[in-house]
Amino acid sequence: MERKTPLISAEDLQRQAEIAEYIHEFWQKQGKTPVAYVETYGCQQNEADSEQLRGLLQRCGYGFTDTAEGADLILVNTCAIREHAAQRVFGNVGALVHTKRRHPGQKIFVCGCMMGQPEISERMKNSYPHVDGIFSPHHLWQFPEHLYRVLIRHKKAWAVEDSAGAIAEGLPTVRTNKRKAWVSIMYGCNNFCTYCIVPYVRGRERSRLPEDILNECRALIAGGYRELTLLGQNVNSYGKDLGLGTDFADLLGQIAELDGDFVLRFMTSHPRDASHKLFDVMASHEKIAKQFHLPFQSGNDRILKEMNRHYNRAQYLELIAYGRSLMPDIVFTSDVIVGFPGETEAEFEDTVSLIEQVRFDALFTFIYSPRPGTPAAKMPDPTTKEEKNRRFDRLVAVQNAISEEKHRAYVGKTLRVLVDGRDGDFLTARTDGGRLVRFAGDDDLIGQFANVTITDSTTWSLVGTAAP
Ligand code: 5AD
Numbered sequence: 001m002e003r004k005t006p007l008i009s010a011e012d013l014q015r016q017a018e019i020a021e022y023i024h025e026f027w028q029k030q031g032k033t034p035v036a037y038v039e040t041y042g043c044q045q046n047e048a049d050s051e052q053l054r055g056l057l058q059r060c061g062y063g064f065t066d067t068a069e070g071a072d073l074i075l076v077n078t079c080a081i082r083e084h085a086a087q088r089v090f091g092n093v094g095a096l097v098h099t100k101r102r103h104p105g106q107k108i109f110v111c112g113c114m115m116g117q118p119e120i121s122e123r124m125k126n127s128y129p130h131v132d133g134i135f136s137p138h139h140l141w142q143f144p145e146h147l148y149r150v151l152i153r154h155k156k157a158w159a160v161e162d163s164a165g166a167i168a169e170g171l172p173t174v175r176t177n178k179r180k181a182w183v184s185i186m187y188g189c190n191n192f193c194t195y196c197i198v199p200y201v202r203g204r205e206r207s208r209l210p211e212d213i214l215n216e217c218r219a220l221i222a223g224g225y226r227e228l229t230l231l232g233q234n235v236n237s238y239g240k241d242l243g244l245g246t247d248f249a250d251l252l253g254q255i256a257e258l259d260g261d262f263v264l265r266f267m268t269s270h271p272r273d274a275s276h277k278l279f280d281v282m283a284s285h286e287k288i289a290k291q292f293h294l295p296f297q298s299g300n301d302r303i304l305k306e307m308n309r310h311y312n313r314a315q316y317l318e319l320i321a322y323g324r325s326l327m328p329d330i331v332f333t334s335d336v337i338v339g340f341p342g343e344t345e346a347e348f349e350d351t352v353s354l355i356e357q358v359r360f361d362a363l364f365t366f367i368y369s370p371r372p373g374t375p376a377a378k379m380p381d382p383t384t385k386e387e388k389n390r391r392f393d394r395l396v397a398v399q400n401a402i403s404e405e406k407h408r409a410y411v412g413k414t415l416r417v418l419v420d421g422r423d424g425d426f427l428t429a430r431t432d433g434g435r436l437v438r439f440a441g442d443d444d445l446i447g448q449f450a451n452v453t454i455t456d457s458t459t460w461s462l463v464g465t466a467a468p
């Protein structure tokens with residue numbers, strides 16, 4: 001099969017690199033190192049995008065600050081998944097009018113998924129005159145050009161044209177964490193779940209070539225990274241567009257076979273394409289964390305159909321059972337939506353019973369949020385807000401009781417954890433399954449693996465002491 005989504009050409013990338021160099025010199029001539037403030041909303045994919053934007057900013061000569069006040073450049077990377085996130089962005093971008101007034105040379109850019117929605121980017125363009133530039137995820141790699149237009153040409157930069165999407169290899173990256181790295185393996189989504197805005201703002205599925213991903217992973221491991229998380233909106237359809245015969249399970253296995261002491265994770269999986277082969281590969285490689293984030297969204301078959309999910313409750317439960325048959329301690333986490341249009345009380349009860357049956361280790365619960373332009377936004381939705389809130393509270397209570405019990409069962413066990421930071425008197429760390437562990441210890445353990453004996457637990461975390 002012919003590759004449908006060409007890479008951005010080397011010449012086009014080179015042109016952006018030259019523009020970045022020009023901007024760098026522009027600042028050098030002024031004897032100044034400008035500072036940028038990058039604010040990121042949303043998912044890990046957006047975090048990964050912001051790391052590339054920081055990379056491009058650094059190439060343009062920018063350093064970084066953690067406050068908008070006084071920054072020479074503010075970049076707001078937005079999320080469109082639920083209305084609440086979008087409202088916060090409008091509020092926060094609106095408030096930047098004051099920081100800009102105090103620092104008139106300041107340049108403000110807004111990017112990310114919200115800017116992939118035409119009516120939202122129009123509103124940003126028309127009602128927020130202090131914003132200098134906006135661009136959608138498809139136009140991220142051209143950031144030096146947008147910046148040049150604003151900074152050197154004193155014009156506004158708008159780059160929001162829709163596209164099926166392409167792949168820009170080799171963009172510079174400034175990673176926020178020294179031990180944990182995101183590795184995007186693919187972009188976009190073809191699933192068109194009826195509630196979801198992602199396919200509209202991030203384009204069609206397109207996979208990076210296996211050798212590009214493997215080279216990036218090798219370099220990260222050599223650079224001391226201890227945890228690699230492979231990212232994609234739907235990692236299980238990795239490779240379908242490449243036609244090389246490498247699927248996600250193959251890629252995962254190849255990365256897990258690289259030399260070095262690291263943990264390999266991935267997200268997010270769609271149950272429709274999650275294969276037994278993937279579980280087999282997980283079970284046969286020590287370096288792959290025994291953690292699986294497998295969003296089920298609803299426990300009711302009619303709602304799953306309305307959501308266009310292409311699996312049913314029985315198939316979902318079969319996947320969970322297969323995973324547990326190979327890896328009895330595998331950690332399953334999931335996403336669920338309550339109050340999808342037309343969801344009845346009985347259909348909601350199917351979701352509760354699925355949670356009780358599977359007993360997830362953690363659950364991310366969302367109240368349905370209509371996204372303009374998606375099919376579900378046009379479906380009749382007679383359920384009141386109060387009723388939806390009640391269903392939400394009920395799910396959270398059911399899951400909290402399960403999480404608490406599961407955590408209690410860890411007391412007395414000794415676990416290998418990766419220490420990721422400090423919170424007050426305790427070091428914070430994650431188990432193989434991604435659970436938060438707190439224990440007393442020295443800062444030199446940060447970034448290292450350690451053994452911890454669990455002594456206590458809460459709904460959200462485990463508490464322990466360092467073990468030999
Ligand atoms: N409303 C509520 N939740 C949503 N999600 C995606 N779209 C919506 C929406 N319109 C949830 C899904 C997805 C997670 C990332 O966000 O559960 O898995």
Ligand code: SF4
Pocket residue numbers: 041042043044045046078079080081113197198202
């Ligand atoms: Fe991530 Fe989706 Fe939000 Fe975009 S809309 S930032 S892809 S969660």
